[in-house]
Amino acid sequence: MAPKVLVSDKLSETAVQIFRDRGIDVDFRPDLGKDKEKLAEIIGDYDGLAIRSATKVTANLIEKAKNLKVIGRAGIGVDNVDREAASKAGVIVMNTPFGNMITTAEHAISMMMAVARQIPEANASTHAGKWEKSRFMGVELTSKTLGVVGAGNIGSIVCDRAKGLKMKVIAYDPFLSQEKADKMGVEKVDLDDLLVRADFITLHVPLTDQTRNILSRENIAKLKKGVRIVNCARGGLVDEEALAEALKSGHVAGAAFDVFAVEPATASPLFNLPNVVVTPHLGAATTEAQENVALQVAEQMSDYLLTGAVTNALNMPSVTAEEAKVMGPWLKLAQHLGNFTGQMTDEPIEAINILYDGEASTMNLEALTCAVIAGIMKRVNPDVNMVSAPVIAKERGIAISTTTQDQSGAFEGYIKITVVTAERERSVGGTVFSDGKPRFIQIKGINIDAEIGEHMVYTTNNDEPGIIGALGNTMGENGVNIANFTLGRSERGGEAIALLYVDDPVPAAVMDKLAETKLFRQIKPLSFDVA
Template sequence: MAPKVLVSDKLSETAVQIFRDRGIDVDFMPELGKDKEKLAELIGQYDGLAIRSATKVTDKLLERATNLKVVGRAGIGVDNVDREAASKKGVIVMNTPFGNMITTAEHAIAMMFAVARQLPEASSSTHAGKWEKSKFMGVELTGKTLGVIGAGNIGGIVCDRARGLRMKVVAYDPFLSQEKADKMGVEKVALDDLLKRADFITLHVPLTDQTKNILSREALEKTKKGVRIINCARGGLVDEQAVADLLQSGHIAGAAFDVFAVEPATENPLFGLPNVVCTPHLGASTTEAQENVALQVAEQMSDYLLTGAVQNALNMPSVTAEEAKVMGPWIKLADHLGAFIGQMTDEPVKEITILYDGVAAEMNLEALNCAAIAGILKASNPDVNMVSAPVIAKDRGMKLATTSQEQTGVFEGYIKVTVKTDTRERSIAGTVFSDGKPRFIQIKGINIDAEIGQHMIYTTNEDVPGIIGTLGATFGKHGINIANFTLGRKAAKGEAIALLYVDDVVPPAVLAELKETGLFQQVKPLEFAAQ
């Protein structure tokens, strides 16, 4: 059955056609996002939801979205999506951060020109029949120092364009390496240094706890007299009242804002002040950008629903289509390893340690971590998936540690998962054979070679004669077919284990019969996702 997607905001017909061309059943209802009640009534039948900014994906809507797997936002901002609620629900939230990069960067450059030459006020004056040529004395950009806060995707384009205008560019970005700064032709500086030197300051960072109010009153008072501030990134990055006060005092020469702390901005301390250019969040508002993000979100959602590829997700590691093909068996293995431990552990897990060896260590470890954690948690919450697992694990106070190493044994690679509770430690390792099938290769330090089936029985016992016969005879008597039988022991007459892959669920009475023989310390039924 084909995945079903709802488009509840205004996306282009070309984007909608992408879903159809990929074999996805799509309903295009561009006005539905404004009708909360009707949207909530219909959302339960869809696997995917494609939106812009009109649709509000709240926790209440997500409660009704019983089949929803992915929300795709055509654009970079996801303020209209409750990401925490989506993560707990196991719903991937994607955006399209690259479709409007050039448009937003160009808008910042345009705003910089506008405030440098007072273009909006000069235009209004001229339209009014005045000829106030001497009133609008501007400044050149050539030779001026541009301070860029955030030199990532959009900020990087601004740096490139500014260098083309023969500006000197200094950049503050904790994630910018010196090597990258050298390639970009910018000077990497500390924030205080940028504030003291810049003639123009432009911001290109997301709004986070670390960046909120990054240009505070205190920071703005450190700037060079005559500085001009441009914000086309996010409202809340700049203290707008402080900018207004410093404009009126003459310390700041001009400001250009496309975004505001409160939007829609119907009133603001900056409104009505001289040499302040304000636009209504137009950074991504070009024909090209709107089309690009719509096409991009349609492709991303289609890829995920059809192949499992994850791109530009905000609550899940990205996995390319190529990675998904190679990693599929390893993700399944990580899930099975976690599921084994989760079903064997009846105490709260305190720590999870995952060792990646050989080829496994070269893969997307974030995705593998998510799969292993999900496997562990499914024993107590079957609705957990790779999206919700890290959030739930964090809520439960579980600590995660990972280690990678080069190939150390006979296998090209393997994964070993170890968990600690208050009273014990438990571990299991597995690999993927050339046929693409996951196998368990070690339990409790005992080497084995066990095929993984949907229904399995795990036993522990002393290494004594009669174990195989007892298991075979008991299951045979009750008509239970054994598909695969694996034994392992630490040493002769020492601790031993058995792992049986059976065709059907073993009734509790049969398990009780095995325990009554006195041969087994433990007889545990296990269930794994179907292969």
């Protein structure tokens, strides 16, 4: 059955057609996002939800979206999506951060020019029949110092455009390397240096705990007198009340804001000040950008629903279509290894340690780690997946660590996981053979070669005669057919293990008969999703 996608906001017909061309069953209802009750009523029928900003994806809506796998936001901002609720429900949240980069950067440059030359006020004055040339004395951009806070995708474009305007560009970004700064032709500085040197400051960072009020009252006081501030990034980056006071006092000469702490912004301390230019979050509002992000979100959602490729997800590692093909068996192995330890562990888990060896160490480790955690968490939550599992693990205070190493044994690559509880450590290792089938190759340090089946039985015992007979006879006498039988031991007479792959679940009565033999330390039925 083809995946079903609901488009509940205004996307272009071209974007909707992409879904159709890819074989997706798409329901285009562009005004539905405004009707919360109707949306909640029907959302359970869909695998994907494509939105812009009008649709509010709340925890309540996600709770009703039992089949939902992916939410695609045409645009960069996802303030209208409850990401925490989506992650807990295992729903991928995607955005399109690159479709409107140029548009947003151009808007920032436009706002900077507008506030430098007081264009909106001069326009209004002239329309009113006045001719106030002396009132609107502006400043040139040439040779001025532009301080760019955040030199990522959009910030770097602003830097490039500003250099074309012959401005001196300084940039603050904790992740900007000196090599990248040199390549961009900008001076890398710390924030305090930028605050006291810049004639213009433009913000291009996301809103996080670290960036909230990055231009606080304290930092605004440090600014060079006569500075002009542009914010086309996110509301909440600037203390609007403190900035309004600095504008009124003349310490800050002007400001241009496209975003506000509360949106829609019907009131702000910055409104109605003569040296402030404001626009209603127009950073991405060009015909080209709106079309680009719509096309991108349609492609991204289709790729995920049809091939498993993950692009621009905010709560899941990205996996390309090529990676998905190569990593498919390894992701399955990671889930099986996690599932084994999850089913074997009854006490609370304190830590999960994962070793990636050889070929496995060269893959997308974030995705593999999510698969391991998902496998482990299956026992406590059957609906868990690679998106929700890390959230559940974090909530439970489980420490996750990973290690990589070059090929160290007979296999080209393998994964070994160790689960730590207050009582014990339990480890299992596996690899993928050339036939693409995952195998268990080590349990509790004992080497084995076990094919993984939907229904299995795991036993531990002392290495002594009679074990194979007891297992074979008991299963045979009770109509349980063994598809594969694997044994391993630490040493002669030491600890031994057995893994049986059987055609059907083993009845509890048969497990009881095995226990009655007194030959086994542990007998455990296991199940794996091998589809």
